[in-house]
Amino acid sequence: xxxxxxxxxxxxxxxxxxxxxxxxxxxxxxxxxxxxxxxxxxxxxxxxxxxxxxxxxxxxxxxxxxxxxxxxxxxxxxxxxxxxxxxxxxxxxxxxxxxxxxxxxxxxxxxxxxxxxxxxxxxxxxxxxxxxxxxxxxxxxxxxxxxxxxxxxxxxxxxxxxxxxxxxxxxxxxxxxxxxxxxxxxxxxxxxxxxxxxxxxxxxxxxxxxxxxxxxxxxxxxxxxxxxxxxxxxxxxxxxxxxxxxxxxxxxxxxxxxxxxxxxxxxxxxxxxxxxxxxxxxxxxxxxxxxxxxxxxxxxxxxxxxxxxxxxxxxxxxxxxxxxxxxxxxxxxxxxxxxxxxxxxxxxxxxxxxxxxxxxxxxxxxxxxxxxxxxxxxxxxxxxxxxxxxxxxxxxxxxxxxxxxxxxxxxxxxxxxxxxxxxxxxxxxxxxxxxxxxxxxxxxxxxxxxxxxxxxxxxxxxxxxxxxxxxxxxxxxxxxxxxxxxxxxxxxxxxxxxxxxxxxxxxxxxxxxxxxxxxxxxxxxxxxxxxxxxxxxxxxxxxxxxxxxxxxxxxxxxxxxxxxxxxxxxxxxxxxxxxxxxxxxxxxxxxxxxxxxxxxxxxxxxxxxxxxxxxxxxxxxxxxxxxxxxxxxxxxxxxxxxxxxxxxxxxxxxxxxxxxxxxxxxxxxxxxxxxxxxxxxxxxxxxxxxxxxxxxxxxxxxxxxxxxxxxxxxxxxxxxxxxxxxxxxxxxxxxxxxxxxxxxxxxxxxxxxxxxxxxxxxxxxxxxxxxxxxxxxxxxxxxxxxxxxxxxxxxxxxxxxxxxxxxxx
Numbered sequence: 001x002x003x004x005x006x007x008x009x010x011x012x013x014x015x016x017x018x019x020x021x022x023x024x025x026x027x028x029x030x031x032x033x034x035x036x037x038x039x040x041x042x043x044x045x046x047x048x049x050x051x052x053x054x055x056x057x058x059x060x061x062x063x064x065x066x067x068x069x070x071x072x073x074x075x076x077x078x079x080x081x082x083x084x085x086x087x088x089x090x091x092x093x094x095x096x097x098x099x100x101x102x103x104x105x106x107x108x109x110x111x112x113x114x115x116x117x118x119x120x121x122x123x124x125x126x127x128x129x130x131x132x133x134x135x136x137x138x139x140x141x142x143x144x145x146x147x148x149x150x151x152x153x154x155x156x157x158x159x160x161x162x163x164x165x166x167x168x169x170x171x172x173x174x175x176x177x178x179x180x181x182x183x184x185x186x187x188x189x190x191x192x193x194x195x196x197x198x199x200x201x202x203x204x205x206x207x208x209x210x211x212x213x214x215x216x217x218x219x220x221x222x223x224x225x226x227x228x229x230x231x232x233x234x235x236x237x238x239x240x241x242x243x244x245x246x247x248x249x250x251x252x253x254x255x256x257x258x259x260x261x262x263x264x265x266x267x268x269x270x271x272x273x274x275x276x277x278x279x280x281x282x283x284x285x286x287x288x289x290x291x292x293x294x295x296x297x298x299x300x301x302x303x304x305x306x307x308x309x310x311x312x313x314x315x316x317x318x319x320x321x322x323x324x325x326x327x328x329x330x331x332x333x334x335x336x337x338x339x340x341x342x343x344x345x346x347x348x349x350x351x352x353x354x355x356x357x358x359x360x361x362x363x364x365x366x367x368x369x370x371x372x373x374x375x376x377x378x379x380x381x382x383x384x385x386x387x388x389x390x391x392x393x394x395x396x397x398x399x400x401x402x403x404x405x406x407x408x409x410x411x412x413x414x415x416x417x418x419x420x421x422x423x424x425x426x427x428x429x430x431x432x433x434x435x436x437x438x439x440x441x442x443x444x445x446x447x448x449x450x451x452x453x454x455x456x457x458x459x460x461x462x463x464x465x466x467x468x469x470x471x472x473x474x475x476x477x478x479x480x481x482x483x484x485x486x487x488x489x490x491x492x493x494x495x496x497x498x499x500x501x502x503x504x505x506x507x508x509x510x511x512x513x514x515x516x517x518x519x520x521x522x523x524x525x526x527x528x529x530x531x532x533x534x535x536x537x538x539x540x541x542x543x544x545x546x547x548x549x550x551x552x553x554x555x556x557x558x559x560x561x562x563x564x565x566x567x568x569x570x571x572x573x574x575x576x577x578x579x580x581x582x583x584x585x586x587x588x589x590x591x592x593x594x595x596x597x598x599x600x601x602x603x604x605x606x607x608x609x610x611x612x613x614x615x616x617x618x619x620x621x622x623x624x625x626x627x628x629x630x631x632x633x634x635x636x637x638x639x640x641x642x643x644x645x646x647x648x649x650x651x652x653x654x655x656x657x658x659x660x661x662x663x664x665x666x667x668x669x670x671x672x673x674x675x676x677x678x679x680x681x682x683x684x685x686x687x688x689x690x691x692x693x694x695x696x697x698x699x700x701x702x703x704x705x706x707x708x709x710x711x712x713x714x715x716x717x718x719x720x721x722x723x724x725x726x727x728x729x730x731x732x733x734x735x736x737x738x739x740x741x742x743x744x745x746x747x748x749x750x751x752x753x754x755x756x757x758x759x760x761x762x763x764x765x766x767x768x769x770x771x772x773x774x775x776x777x778x779x780x781x782x783x784x785x786x787x788x789x790x791x792x793x794x795x796x797x798x799x800x801x802x803x804x805x806x807x808x809x
Contacts, residue, residue, distance in 0.1 A: 024358055031354040035347050042343040046336050053332050057323045062308045064321040068234055068245050072312055075226050083222045084182055087202045090215040094121055094133045095204055102208050114209055118144050127217060135213045140168050143211055161185045171203050175212055180204040189218055231256050247319045252276045283311040283318030441533035447492055449474050461507055480505040491518040492529050502540055513540040577621050584609055646807060648689030651728055658698045662705040674709050678723035687728050690735045691807050692783055700775040704739045704799050711743035733805050740798035746791040754789055
């Protein structure tokens with residue numbers, strides 16, 4: 001700008017000296033060359049446009065066909081997978097239905113339950129009535145065969161496939177080994193007598209009835225469904241103004257397109273006969289472009305058309321797409337006309353620019369002076385500096401009143417802008433500090449889900465700084481929120497607050513629970529929302545812990561009630577066995593008299609009883625009753641009053657009672673038997689009585705014994721004899737209990753988190769993750785003691801409990 005004004009200043013003097021005329025002539029020469037260049041460029045572009053447009057249409061048509069063939073290949077590749085997934089789902093539904101009926105009729109005879117299951121499954125049909133369920137037992141007897149009801153109840157083990165395989169016994173053999181499986185074979189198909197068709201079946205073994213239940217489907221039926229889906233999908237493909245995709249068989253039958261259902265090869269006189277022949281042969285040879293003529297529906301005149309066709313292997317089809325040459329020519333004419341208008345517009349602009357240039361030169365030469373030049377320079381400097389910092393124009397250096405008024409307005413604008421920016425900065429910092437100080441995640445989003453506000457808690461949880469999050473999609477910077485993007489959009493669209501409680505998200509490898517609230521922006525025309533998330537993990541965990549505790553209290557009461565109920569008949573059993581032994585073995589005149597009345601003697605009865613081992617059996621019965629009584633007594637002690645108070649306890653006796661109780665714990669689901677584990681006791685005889693709540697200490701030790709037994713069950717080395725060592729010792733003013741196993745041990749991460757509530761390494765349904773956390777609470781909080789764990793992978797695990805010998809409030 002400075003150079004232009006400077007040259008303008010010089011130009012005035014040059015023009016005054018007589019150089020104005022040569023300058024204008026030079027401008028006209030440049031203008032002529034410029035206009036000529038524009039027309040040369042137009043001719044080149046018109047030629048390039050014709051070539052490019054023709055190639056573009058050809059490539060577009062080819063691309064549409066190739067895309068359609070890719071979709072066809074993909075659909076074909078899904079035939080078997082879709083069929084397998086479908087029949088597997090149906091079989092699982094049949095198994096579930098059979099199992100439900102079996103359990104609902106548990107008290108009925110087996111054959112009655114089997115009949116109910118057959119009556120329930122027999123009417124079921126799927127796949128348009130083609131599919132049905134079948135069942136055969138392990139002896140090869142058909143239990144359910146809707147397609148051949150005359151064979152139901154008959155032996156079908158000799159049925160063979162086209163290849164000669166006894167299919168029934170092959171199914172029984174393979175499913176017995178794996179529990180379930182797929183089977184491919186050839187079979188006759190209803191309505192197609194004399195021919196075999198490929199079929200796939202899925203069969204699953206149902207143990208309660210010793211049946212093999214399954215479902216099957218023919219591959220060609222599924223392939224026909226996929227063909228219909230392909231045609232429906234391709235029927236929706238359109239491009240350009242009137243472009244579409246068509247499909248036909250090699251026999252000339254149109255499957256897709258305006259002439260769908262017509263066979264062009266049946267009528268040699270029809271215009272489509274030659275075109276169909278040409279497209280069929282081209283498709284069979286690998287595909288290519290075909291040029292032919294079709295009649296115009298409106299005028300009947302021939303229209304040149306170019307189509308690209310390619311064969312669909314295995315189906316006997318070809319797929320194509322085409323374009324009318326008149327359409328290309330019309331678009332070429334339109335684009336050429338637009339190009340011509342653009343050139344004419346450019347030429348007009350050039351002429352106007354040249355004219356204005358001349359006028360500017362004349363104006364600058366006769367109007368502008370030094371005062372005008374200085375004023376422009378002053379404004380130029382002001383705007384250059386104002387782009388980087390707040391500056392004001394010195395009004396004393398402006399020589400013209402109009403420029404002075406403009407400068408005053410500019411100064412006022414800068415002053416107001418400075419105040420507004422300062423106020424906005426203070427308000428923004430205050431609002432940001434307010435949001436960052438909140439313990440909740442606060443995220444502001446725009447209508448399409450882009451982040452425009454991101455507080456410190458969001459940075460901490462998502463591990464994404466605010467500078468990187470702003471302007472990004474929320475589900476990209478906070479992937480855990482991706483599943484709730486629909487809630488966000490719904491809240492913005494409906495302008496309604498959305499709440500979700502106890503939303504589970506994995507943060508840093510741990511499950512956290514959140515209360516999620518989405519507040520849509522409801523003022524003005526601005527659309528967006530504020531997302532607020534509160535971490536309620538601890539609350540949820542304590543709620544679940546309380547529920548678990550209430551369940552355990554209920555189970556303890558139930559166990560105590562059952563133990564009392566067992567004691568009554570057990571006492572009768574033990575008392576009567578004792579009476580029988582006494583009457584049979586002792587000197588009892590009443591027994592002698594009863595024996596004589598029966599024609600025998602007590603010596604003979606005793607000899608018989610000894611010879612047949614009856615006395616030995618009765619004594620064994622009495623001893624077994626004593627053991628049962630001891631187990632029941634331990635159960636009553638363990639499930640007794642949980643608030644029995646703190647009294648000095650013999651720790652060794654307490655541990656023995658707990659071990660005895662644990663030895664009767666056998667869990668078939670968890671697959672461990674406590675009796676198979678070697679228990680090594682190393683008690684300190686000098687250990688004094690320890691003040692504690694015995695039932696709670698038993699609860700802790702019982703939980704540790706269960707965990708140790710389950711860990712020992714995971715041993716992979718059969719040479720290692722599973723064992724648990726329990727030690728007691730005196731450690732100053734503390735009584736120490738050590739419970740160690742020689743199991744697989746723990747890694748460092750598991751060892752650090754083993755006392756966390758709800759942390760478990762067991763599979764779903766085998767552990768709540770509360771056992772060790774409750775044990776830790778009972779020792780550290782309830783008994784003011786200490787509890788720690790020592791473990792290394794492959795080195796076993798040792799839990800150490802320290803209990804104070806003196807009580808303090």
